[in-house]
Amino acid sequence: MVAPLSAWPWDNLGSFKYVLYGPLVAKAFHSLVYEDGQRDFRCLLILILCGLRGLIYQLWSSFSNMLFLTRNRRVLKQGLDFKQIDREWDWDNFILLHGLMAVMACYTLPFLTTLPLWNWKGCIYALILHMGVSEPLYYWIHKRLHTGYLYTHYHSLHHASAVPQSFTAGHATLLEHLILTIVMGIPIMGAALIGSGSISLIYGYIFIFDFLRSMGHGNIEIIPHGLFESFPFLRYLIYTATYHSLHHAEMGSNYCLFMPLYDKLGNTLNAKSWELHKEISSAQKDRVPDFVFLAHVVDVTSSIHVPFFLRSFASLPFATRLFLLPVWPFAFLVMLMMWALSKTFLISFYTLRGNLHQTWAVPRFGFMYFLPFATDGINNQIEQAILRADRLGVKVISLAALNKNESLNGGGTLFVNKHPDLKVRVVHGNTLTAAVILNEIDKNVKEVFLTGATSKLGRAIALYLCRKKIRVVMLTPSSERFQAIQKEAPAESQQYLVHATKYQAAQHCKTWIVGKWLSPREQTWAPPGTHFHQFVVPPIFSFRRDCTYGDLAAMRLPDDVEGLGSCEYTMGRGVVHACHAGGVVHFLEGWTHHEVGAIDVDKIDLVWECALKHGLKPV
Template identity: 65%
Template sequence: MERDHSDDDHKSSHGKDDAPLFAWPWEYLGSYKYLLYGPLVAEFIYSIYREEKQSRSWCMHIFIISMLRNIIHQLWSSYDGMLFLNRDRRLSQSGLDFKQIDSEWHWDNFIILQAIVGSVLCLSFPSLVALPIWDNRGIICCIILHVVLAEPLYYLMHRFLHLPELFKHYHWLHHSSKVPHPFTAGHSTFLEHLILCVIVGIPTLGTTLLGYGSTSMFYGYIFIFDFLRCLGHSNIEVIPHQIFDILPPLKYLIYTPTYHGLHHIHKSSNFCLFMPLFDVLGNTIDERSWNLHKETSSRAGRKGRVPDFVFLAHGVDVVSSLHAPFVFRSFSSMPFTAKVFLLPMWPFSLIVILAMWGLSKTFPVSFYKLRGSLYQLWLVPRFGFQYFLPFAADGINKHIEDAILTADRLGVKIISLAALNKNEALNGGGVLFVNKHPHLKVRVVHGNTLTAAVILKGIPEEVEEVFLAGATSKLGRAIAIYLARRRVRVLMLTQSTERFAKIQKEAPKDCRDFLVQVTKYQAAKHCKTWIIGKWTTPRDQRWAPPGTHFHQFVVPTIIPFRRDCTYGSLAAMKLPDDVEGLGICEYTLERGAVHACHAGGVVHFLEGWKHHEVGAIDVDQIDVVWEAAMRHGMKPC
């Protein structure tokens, strides 16, 4: 189900500050808004000191409910982002972009609001606090009040908000989210959530005032309410159509993601809270809902849209695995940095990694669109340190080979290998797979030609001498020969005279003298341009003179030890401006940027080249690939 975006970008001609109760009162606090939970925690601690059990109870319950509500939304968000589980049941094939993620950043404001309202009510009416744990009559009463009062009130309120004037000033914000997501449920104005507070409060407070309230009723109703809101705003159809075939009346008692998704497309139908019955009574139901739901639900297990391009990534370490888009959406939309809040999650992350190793599958984790084509990121469940274990090589190559064969079977046009997946010692830069399967239709691309181009174009024209560590690697060889052609003296760090001589012979005869073998870092003590393609310790870096710039193509990058020197990041490029649905940062890179080898695969696809790009880099193609990247709107970072 694709969306009509004709007025998705509509914004009121009036600024949001002009509309009363549009903005949240604590908007200026930013992430410090969570300090608003402080009084609850303080009151709870103080009540323990004063031994006031009643006060302690309501403070504790409100705080626990608020935290668990966040977890419910986060779990739904994680499931929504698990492309490897649900890609065949997605309503919209568009990806979440940075604009929507930023817009919905404070989606949880309504939880804080309802915690504040709940606290005020408990302080104002202490009798509400003393509740039994369970009351059967209260559960039944709460359900009746929800169906009889909350559902119709929400329906009327929702239709009211779609009146042109109110939509223009308030409700457009909720509909500005282009792709449905569980966090979209909370993405509304302050006024709308004040009204929603009343609707949520009718069944719970009404039941309590009637004398049937219970702690379990409060917990149950609020959690079910949030669960169903997340379900309706999910981009994944999770309710099988067979249920409605067996029990037809059920389709009027519970909505589906498809049903609610139609509302976000057409806006003039399907206004219910959770029960389509009220759309039937109000004559606002979209009759396509059931057929579209059956069609979407029936896609489960079927072959969906095949990506044109796949970038085969890998993990770096346990902590960085938490940067995956299905973990924390907001965190993955920013360049990766180690955060304190990640440390408690380390054990859980390790367990998940071990499970992924056990499953031994390649996982599609994200996608974006460019010029109408679908680009997917697949993850090999192997992490940095494993690539350097000799006994793990065969297993890793088996994973990569399976991914290539899967891509070939699906009809993928290009599969591009990330950093360590094309390690020379591992598989010869992809040569192993191409030689083993000579009839592959999918083109295997290591993308290192563009990586070399980005590094070389970053070296100023006036530079006359460079120091190259990792000189006999695939990239080092290409960089050395290219610079020699430019009449730049290259100090090639290598202990192997044989490998150095082989590379030197590949250079034009009149350029060979520009390639100089060195065996120690001390040889570069007067050279201010270092190109690092192998791990270089802080002790080795001490030989660089002040003002040296370190260019890098080593994974992982070296430690920036010298304060009097500058350090470049791994070669990367900005994707074209017309990329759609990109909402994650590739490891430590800025938004919209990808590693040069990833960009190299994209260029290979956009140019329609039919050859494999594996093994040694063709030095003659460096300028060709660079010019193609520029022509397609890419920019070096």
């Protein structure tokens, strides 16, 4: 049985808890539309207040997850994992609680409805009450929450978050937020009872309170240490993210709300506080990644699938949702801005067996890769990313699908030939991609239909299958390219490679391997019961209800991955594209060769076995 006031009364409602805002919305709408006389704006003001409070925490979350800006100022360096994101999913319960309590207060305490817009005396009284009453009260209660029963049944939930974020500030039990409501209410109600309250004071105090809470839990140090060196007493008047992180990392110290003065007076000040703050605020260089996956944007909506937009959305496989439509123009402008800067940017990272793996992204939309005049610009960005990785000391950089397009740069050969002295290993990962696709094919299949047959992957798949005495119908308009691939096959296997120029050749084949995009009309040539394996980007539409469609080639990362909190495009949690996984295997094996250009068919089984050996799993 749970402890009293440890659970929220609307826990079982899930996302439907927002229905509780319904009466406020209805009242605000009714007042605006149907009340001709003196309108009642109380519910509208409360709704606006709740929305703006949520925005403060969201903006801090976005800022702290902009790794391309903040990675050198992160207090705790480990990544945010899926468990913490799920645990903090309902972080905004306290905003709903305070909204409902505000409605009750407005309709039961008449003097709150007559407050002026501004009263400067109220700000002074609120500041005195906060410093003299709220701060020591919170300090005393917070220390009690770290003892025995109270910690086990209440406060331990808040400390379960390993990496503090702005949303962590709201992740607590009902009892804790009721206590925090009293702490917040003392300065506001005190000033109002004295006769100096105002609407501006209510909004201003709550916004500053939320801002400071978000800043302390944000895991990003923004206060320069030089400020404390110039004005030493300030370090006791305002806390920092570094200061509060020590409370989470080493419990038993730094209990203050916003003012370390009470920790100093109570002899609970962590001795490391100022030295650690100086170290973090100096923005020292972050740890160099061992492995980099160079991703790219598919379209505008997919560019929003990043932790610095909505970490909850990024923690789920990408899907187009209605809430993305209003932010589409903003996302487009941001992408254009990043494109203008012509720099790749860090979007996520995780740790695997003590090695740091990062994902960088090229700010180019997918359709740009097929524009002839954009080729040089895209290759230049990829080249700069490779050279940057080489300067940093990265061991392996793996190229995502379009970044290694054959017509773009020959599967990465352009960069390796241009820079023969590269220390970083450039990997296209297609060997493992081919292995994943081949191991998905049923062992009893005797014939396959292959589109994109003369691409790197198509060639390797055809040569591998014909060695297994599986008939491969290769769709390509070029007989010369078909014959070139056929000549690579052993003499006894060449008969299993069949040239086709039209889709009609596959009307009796139930196993299609798709390497070139198929229109719904072209899919109609497949017989009922066909399964479409695919390695085409973007994936084909699931048009046929009487057929089945495979996902893009992917593998699940080993179980000992740490700090992974975002999904890779449409992949599930912990699943990455096969080319990403191919780079991981290349790194874990310590191979010193570049994997670019044509796929070595003889290495397909070797790479597959190495992937399984290191704990990667087929999806």
